[in-house]
């Protein structure tokens with residue numbers, strides 16, 4: 001690369017000096033072979049390249065082309081940089097006629113088809129980036145590219161085994177990226193010949209079998225990325241020979257056995273991921289005494305024994321994920337000596353059974369603490385300690401402190417907290433007043449507990465909340481008027497949500513006594529007060545919550561009318577008011593809720609005509625049943641004063657209505673598309 005950039009530089013300098021010369025002598029401008037090759041390439045594409053169309057002579061003035069100029073002979077094309085140009089068409093063989101090409105970047109285009117064998121024989125090519133196209137075919141070719149340094153065909157549709165003799169005549173290769181294709185079979189033993197390799201990316205394929213011994217001969221390897229394949233067997237202790245490794249990711253494979261105790265020589269290793277395999281046995285001593293590691297991800301295995309992280313050595317450890325294993329308790333108090341810890345997940349280790357050590361108050365850098373189903377006891381002590389972790393933004397404690405009272409100490413402070421989840425824990429008591437000081441809360445899930453008492457006014461003043469779930473508790477009293485302001489600072493761009501967005505949480509599925517795994521970033525803006533003992537009216541101001549997508553109030557004792565202001569919740573997709581004591585009519589204005597795809601008012605005391613039009617054509621009858629005389633053509637004919645049916649439904653009318661009901665799927669699909677679109681526009685579905 002360095003040599004290449006030097007020559008690019010010299011071209012730029014030369015270009016300034018020489019330009020008038022070769023403009024006046026265009027026939028000499030570039031080599032005729034190169035000229036033909038570029039023209040053939042351009043002609044065969046489905047669409048013209050910007051700036052290449054029209055009467056151009058020569059090669060070197062075209063966008064994306066760099067030539068090497070020499071005074072005596074016609075200049076040669078050395079670099080073709082056409083990434084992200086929306087190029088469409090088959091891969092064009094004529095490019096391989098650019099004999100002096102050193103740099104070829106066609107990534108992020110729509111090129112399809114097979115690669116020509118000649119491509120792998122380009123003697124001067126140093127950098128080949130064809131990533132993010134629709135290229136396909138199998139990959140058994142003789143590679144003879146003596147100067148190749150960086151080879152990137154990631155994110156295409158290549159299939160079959162990697163049969164290429166990757167480095168037979170290309171031993172200078174430093175980077176090989178075959179990730180996110182459909183390669184299968186084993187990694188060829190010949191990989192050992194790639195002695196200069198620094199980065200090897202094979203992630204996101206269907207590769208299987210044991211890792212070949214040869215891979216551990218690649219002494220210059222700095223990054224080995226094998227995530228999301230089907231590699232199996234033990235991880236060889238020869239991994240310890242890769243002394244230059246900085247990042248090793250073997251997560252989401254089928255590795256088993258114990259993790260080898262061979263990390264003491266890996267003095268540069270910063271990142272080790274081996275999550276979602278079947279590793280068992282204890283944490284190896286050399287791994288938990290690694291001074292260089294900053295990120296250790298071992299979640300979702302069957303590792304056992306104590307959590308033996310030695311913080312006096314692991315001074316750089318920042319991310320520690322040991323969730324879903326069978327580690328023995330207690331949670332070691334010494335963990336608090338890992339001063340840089342910002343992310344700690346010990347959840348789903350059901351044998352931990354302990355208190356949270358009070359020393360955790362020293363984890364001042366801690367931002368994300370995930371301890372779901374860690375069999376914790378002593379709720380009060382845990383919160384006394386955690387309140388000192390002033391950077392804490394995510395706290396997930398589902399399935400702990402069973403039957404304990406939620407701490408009520410009004411002095412507790414969690415200023416930075418954005419996500420608090422203590423669901424499915426059967427905890428008792430009223431909504432704790434210290435929550436009032438959590439003014440940054442965006443997500444609060446206290447569902448599936450035994451909380452009692454009323455919902456205090458201050459809940460409605462948490463004005464960053466976009467997800468509030470208090471369902472499946474025993475809350476009483478009315479809905480506070482302050483809910484009209486709930487989440488009034490909620491920013492529909494959710495740009496401020498990125499802090500916890502990569503984190504996943506388990507959510508209760510009412511009725512099924514089970515939990516659902518969801519990433520926080522996939523959660524729709526929600527207000528869920530269902531399955532409590534709330535009463536009184538649905539407040540008019542609820543209609544202010546334009547940001548709301550899901551409103552669940554079912555199975556309470558709400559009474560009075562359904563306010564027609566609810567039509568102000570313009571983004572609403574789901575509205576469940578069933579199993580309450582609501583009376584009066586369904587406000588016709590609700591037909592203006594264009595995204596509504598779920599609506600249920602069954603089991604109330606409603607009467608009058610069900611509105612028609614809009615999404616209301618799509619809701620099945622079961623959403624309206626068990627009321628005091630709701631009617632429409634389908635449900636039950638509405639009765640006139642005289643007790644006669646208001647209109648006589650003919651067979652024709654019925655069939656017209658049956659057709660009206662068809663758009664249910666259409667409406668739901670439209671709602672879905674719009675939601676997904678919204679999420680994309682807002683950047684909400686992407687990890688930052």
Ligand SMILES: *[C@@H]1O[C@H](CO)[C@@H](O)[C@H](O)[C@H]1NC(C)=O
Nearest residue numbers: 083084105106107108127129
């Ligand atoms: C190739 O082009 C793409 C898109 O313009 C760019 O992201 C990528 O870094 C380039 N690859 C190399 C090796 O320069």
Ligand SMILES: *[C@@H]1O[C@H](CO)[C@@H](O)[C@H](O)[C@H]1NC(C)=O
Nearest residue numbers: 121142143144145168169170
């Ligand atoms: C590899 O290089 C050697 C010379 O170094 C040459 O004889 C041989 O033909 C090359 N192999 C291929 C497949 O190009």
Ligand SMILES: *[C@@H]1O[C@H](CO)[C@@H](O)[C@H](O)[C@H]1NC(C)=O
Nearest residue numbers: 107131152154175176177199
């Ligand atoms: C391969 O190309 C893609 C897209 O340009 C890039 O994101 C990726 O980092 C490249 N891989 C290597 C190893 O450079």
Ligand SMILES: *[C@@H]1O[C@H](CO)[C@@H](O)[C@H](O)[C@H]1NC(C)=O
Nearest residue numbers: 253275276277278300301517
């Ligand atoms: C846990 O690992 C297993 C394979 O060992 C995998 O099938 C499963 O999807 C993983 N679970 C999660 C939540 O990543």
Ligand SMILES: *[C@@H]1O[C@H](CO)[C@@H](O)[C@H](O)[C@H]1NC(C)=O
Nearest residue numbers: 285289308309310311312313
């Ligand atoms: C932790 O590391 C220190 C310093 O190397 C060492 O003295 C101590 O024995 C280690 N503790 C354990 C439990 O390995």
Ligand SMILES: *[C@@H]1O[C@H](CO)[C@@H](O)[C@H](O)[C@H]1NC(C)=O
Nearest residue numbers: 340364365366388389390391
């Ligand atoms: C947050 O973390 C930083 C970096 O570790 C630390 O310096 C700071 O004191 C912490 N803030 C609080 C309030 O503890």
Ligand SMILES: *[C@@H]1O[C@H](CO)[C@@H](O)[C@H](O)[C@H]1NC(C)=O
Nearest residue numbers: 460461462463485487488489
């Ligand atoms: C949001 O509500 C708070 C009171 O809870 C109020 O002070 C603030 O002005 C409101 N902000 C907006 C944008 O309505």
Ligand SMILES: *[C@@H]1O[C@H](CO)[C@@H](O)[C@H](O)[C@H]1NC(C)=O
Nearest residue numbers: 489490491492493494495496
């Ligand atoms: C929402 O967030 C974006 C990006 O951070 C910001 O530009 C915009 O002003 C915010 N809107 C409101 C109403 O706070």
Ligand SMILES: *[C@@H]1O[C@H](CO)[C@@H](O)[C@H](O)[C@H]1NC(C)=O
Nearest residue numbers: 473511531532533555556579
């Ligand atoms: C409604 O809530 C009560 C508890 O308040 C519960 O026993 C009952 O099963 C719930 N009904 C439905 C249909 O979910």
Ligand SMILES: *[C@@H]1O[C@H](CO)[C@@H](O)[C@H](O)[C@H]1NC(C)=O
Nearest residue numbers: 535557558559560581582583
């Ligand atoms: C339902 O509302 C009526 C008044 O409309 C009231 O008399 C009755 O007690 C309420 N029933 C319940 C179960 O709340």
Ligand SMILES: *[C@@H]1O[C@H](CO)[C@@H](O)[C@H](O)[C@H]1NC(C)=O
Nearest residue numbers: 554578579600602620622623
């Ligand atoms: C409407 O709610 C009732 C009571 O909660 C439930 O039994 C029924 O299945 C719901 N209807 C639909 C279509 O979900």
Ligand SMILES: *[C@@H]1O[C@H](CO)[C@@H](O)[C@H](O)[C@H]1NC(C)=O
Nearest residue numbers: 640644645646647648649650
């Ligand atoms: C419905 O039909 C009956 C006879 O079938 C007729 O007497 C009555 O007037 C009709 N009612 C209306 C509203 O058209």
